[in-house]
Amino acid sequence: MRDVTRREFLYASLAVNVAAQHRSRPADIHLTIDSLSHEVAPGFVYKTTAYNGMAPARVLRLRQGLPVTVEISNRTSLDEYVHWHGLDVPPSIDGTEEEASMVVPANGHIRYSFTPHQAGARWIHSHAMAHGHLDRGVYSGQYGIVYVEPKENLGSYDREFFLAAHEWGAELRWVQQSEEEQEDEEDENSAGTLPASGGWEVQYDVGSINGKALGAGEPLQVKEGDRVLFHILNASATATQRFALPGHRFKVLALDGNIVPNPQYVEILELGAGERVSAVVEMTNPGVWILGAVRGSDRVDGRMGIVVEYAGRSNAPRWIDPSFQPWDYAIFAGQRPQLELPPEQLIPMVIDRGATGRDGMESWTINGNPYDGVPKRLRCGLRYRFIFDNRSDEDHPVHFHRYSFELTRLHGRSISGIWKDVVMLKRYARMELDFIPISRGLALFHCHQQMHMDAGFKKLFEVV
Numbered sequence: 001m002r003d004v005t006r007r008e009f010l011y012a013s014l015a016v017n018v019a020a021q022h023r024s025r026p027a028d029i030h031l032t033i034d035s036l037s038h039e040v041a042p043g044f045v046y047k048t049t050a051y052n053g054m055a056p057a058r059v060l061r062l063r064q065g066l067p068v069t070v071e072i073s074n075r076t077s078l079d080e081y082v083h084w085h086g087l088d089v090p091p092s093i094d095g096t097e098e099e100a101s102m103v104v105p106a107n108g109h110i111r112y113s114f115t116p117h118q119a120g121a122r123w124i125h126s127h128a129m130a131h132g133h134l135d136r137g138v139y140s141g142q143y144g145i146v147y148v149e150p151k152e153n154l155g156s157y158d159r160e161f162f163l164a165a166h167e168w169g170a171e172l173r174w175v176q177q178s179e180e181e182q183e184d185e186e187d188e189n190s191a192g193t194l195p196a197s198g199g200w201e202v203q204y205d206v207g208s209i210n211g212k213a214l215g216a217g218e219p220l221q222v223k224e225g226d227r228v229l230f231h232i233l234n235a236s237a238t239a240t241q242r243f244a245l246p247g248h249r250f251k252v253l254a255l256d257g258n259i260v261p262n263p264q265y266v267e268i269l270e271l272g273a274g275e276r277v278s279a280v281v282e283m284t285n286p287g288v289w290i291l292g293a294v295r296g297s298d299r300v301d302g303r304m305g306i307v308v309e310y311a312g313r314s315n316a317p318r319w320i321d322p323s324f325q326p327w328d329y330a331i332f333a334g335q336r337p338q339l340e341l342p343p344e345q346l347i348p349m350v351i352d353r354g355a356t357g358r359d360g361m362e363s364w365t366i367n368g369n370p371y372d373g374v375p376k377r378l379r380c381g382l383r384y385r386f387i388f389d390n391r392s393d394e395d396h397p398v399h400f401h402r403y404s405f406e407l408t409r410l411h412g413r414s415i416s417g418i419w420k421d422v423v424m425l426k427r428y429a430r431m432e433l434d435f436i437p438i439s440r441g442l443a444l445f446h447c448h449q450q451m452h453m454d455a456g457f458k459k460l461f462e463v464v
């Protein structure tokens with residue numbers, strides 16, 4: 001063996017140092033999954049699991065195009081998946097079992113890096129299977145908003161609030177349908193093939209915004225004349241919510257973090273499970289108000305809401321029922337160019353119920369098939385169009401992992417410029433979505449209503 005020169009020795013030790021520094025360089029984001037006893041309101045305490053001891057997790061701020069290193073420790077005795085919802089990250093770190101992502105092992109940890117390319121309001125949540133355990137996965141306290149600072153900002157505003165809605169105390173209950181509902185369904189479904197007696201539904205004890213029931217948390221403090229930017233996430237496992245702030249209007253700027261072509265004022269925001277809305281409110285009506293669920297049972301009994309308090313005001317929080325307004329993505333859309341190349345491939349997506357199990361539990365099918373885990377191949381860089389046909393009597397917040405899509409056809413009309421990653425497919429509705437997969441690997445499609453997903457409402461794709 002020849003002698004190592006001093007110069008070679010210096011280089012060698014330098015290289016080891018660099019490697020050691022690289023290994024020990026602190027991660028930009030630490031997430032610790034641990035059990036938590038979470039008080040939603042006095043008398044409403046839930047044993048759950050959460051990130052860094054808080055439900056929701058503190059808002060994670062990333063910068064568009066800037067790589068981040070993430071370290072996740074799991075102090076629970078169950079394997080976990082952390083899903084980066086609305087970000088095109090590689091399947092290995094997207095955080096689902098179906099995409100063969102890295103698992104965060106029970107009592108173990110993982111570390112990885114990625115670059116966020118999509119700006120705006122995204123989120124993280126557990127993608128662990130819940131099935132019969134209505135305190136796991138998206139039912140748990142493992143959720144939090146991820147805000148990717150855009151290169152261009154959303155205009156001027158005086159303050160910014162992040163609100164994450166979530167319910168607690170999930171329980172399966174057999175819900176008998178009223179005669180009126182049965183008649184409605186028979187009208188809409190002339191073939192009369194639906195079971196019209198009732199079904200298992202998830203019901204909750206109490207709702208929360210930022211982890212607290214209405215009246216149990218700190219009010220949002222505003223001043224007259226403020227322009228307040230709200231980023232609202234519906235982190236429910238199953239429920240759609242409609243929110244209003246009486247005496248004020250929301251100017252919707254972005255859906256699922258993506259800027260809309262045609263910002264519009266609305267009184268009511270509707271969010272299916274997993275959806276986000278970013279909207280500006282001009283604070284021109286001094287008082288103490290409830291920003292809350294429009295449905296009385298959710299707001300009054302379920303306490304889904306948060307108090308908005310103008311400086312110097314201390315009266316009891318007020319609620320006024322808004323007049324009914326349908327929520328329609330199309331009002332925020334642009335017009336579709338008349339001359340346009342058709343997509344390279346159409347993918348029919350017929351949504352329907354499958355056979356009811358012996359236990360009375362429903363099942364769901366796509367194109368008549370239950371989930372089989374065999375991926376449908378897509379070609380990188382081609383434009384695809386999903387053609388949805390919902391033959392069921394339920395709304396579905398359908399979600400595509402890793403790729404955002406553009407709504408191209410809604411209630412029989414062509415539209416453009418609405419980019420989303422979860423979209424409400426209404427009962428018996430048709431809808432078309434375009435997308436171009438640009439990164440390879442597995443990508444999961446599923447309904448974000450957890451009961452539906454657990455009952456087979458999912459389909460696997462592979463981009464090659």
Ligand SMILES: [Cu+2]
Pocket residue numbers: 395396397447448449452453457
């Ligand atoms: Cu569904």
